[in-house]
């Protein structure tokens with residue numbers, strides 16, 4: 001019986017510790033909280049500074065992969081867009097897909113599911129724009145895949161289309177290693 005009550009105390013103790021006043025000391029210290037007023041005549045929350053704008057947060061503009069697939073690429077694949085896409089691809093995609101786009105990035109090598117080959121040498125499909133339109137690549141970045149994370153937080157929709165243009169123009173037209181020089 002003694003043993004049992006000891007066990008019960010040991011189980012309950014940690015949850016009690018959460019409720020003890022000092023468990024909130026770090027949170028409720030003397031520092032000024034965000035938006036807290038320091039004007040004793042006007043206590044409470046301070047109004048937002050003038051000209052501050054609300055942040056809308058992340059917007060996933062597409063419902064699902066099918067909706068993404070049906071989207072038209074609104075950004076012309078000119079030199080500027082492809083160059084911007086190349087810079088973004090280097091930052092966000094090469095860790096897994098590699099500079100070559102074939103899926104030989106250092107992080108990709110460690111994944112159980114290998115990153116898919118994004119070049120024309122892709123043995124999954126030929127990247128026929130009719131079969132795999134720009135919207136498909138856009139959708140992968142927006143929604144992510146089974147293993148691939150979503151990049152909707154990191155890349156704005158316009159940036160995602162720049163990356164699409166880079167993948168199309170450079171990775172899928174030029175021989176794999178050309179991508180590395182273009183991305184720099």
Ligand code: HEC
Pocket residue numbers: 089092093094095096097107108111113114115116117118122124136137140141144145146147148149151163167
């Ligand atoms: C953390 C590793 C990782 C990163 C970073 C990553 N991917 Fe992927 N990607 C994958 C994996 C794994 C797959 C395989 C499909 C899946 O996950 O469902 C994939 C698949 C894809 C596909 C589908 C290819 C096909 O043949 O159907 C596209 C397109 C793609 N990625 C584009 C990108 C782009 C563009 C970026 C950069 C914004 C990126 N990926 C970043 C891991 C990654």
